[in-house]
Amino acid sequence: MAREISRKYSIKKKLFSGATENSCDHITIYPDPSGRANKTSSCGRTDISILKSFGFKINVMKKAPPVRDRLNVTNAMFENSAGERHAYVSPRCRSSIESYERYIYCGGTSEPDKNGGFDHLVDATGYYFFFRFSKAGAAVATQDFFER
Incomplete structure (x- = not known):
């Protein structure tokens, strides 16, 4: 990659x-x-x-944020409770649109279904949005760390 x-x-x-x-x-x-x-x-x-x-x-966080928090930030970027939109997906990004539309949760839970194959792009977007746009992301973030 x-x-x-x-x-x-x-x-x-x-x-x-x-x-x-x-x-x-x-x-x-x-x-x-x-x-x-x-x-x-x-x-x-x-x-x-x-x-x-x-x-x-x-730019990598010290630890992964809770899934629910990451998804809340992602959803709010696309449209928050005030109806404001801060992120958009181009109509040309068909795979991205498909991932967002088909992203589902395991029955009766708030845990994402990792078997559907549509979680990778949503997860990647969530790490970016959480790091850049949430106060909690800034608090747990670090750019430099020692490699082994």
């Missing part, structure tokens, strides 16, 4: 020597805090350390 984002969105920067290099330092990523966990599939590196190695700016 990092390689593809870098390929599509990096910009050329001219170095002092006159040479150019691709740079991703204008891109900020708001990952799930579980990306700090070491995974055997990444040879002992964390998902976040991989993103950092490509030069992305990383």
Whole structure:
């Protein structure tokens, strides 16, 4: 994923020597805090350390917010109780629209159904909105941390 984002969105920067290099330092990523966990599939590196190695700016919370709080912030960004809208989805983003429309909860609970396959985009949006626009997100956020 990092390689593809870098390929599509990096910009050329001219170095002092006159040479150019691709740079991703204008891109900020708001990952799930579980990306700090070491995974055997990444040879002992964390998902976040991989993103950092490509030069992305990383804003990650110390811990994941409660699901209900994250969903409340997301819903309020699309339309709050006063009828104000602060976020929009382009009609061209068909997959995003489908994810939001088909996102469902487990029967009789307020827990999202993780088996439907429509939760990934909603979760990703929620981490960004919670980090950027909730007071609680700002309180639990950190940009720099030590990697193992």
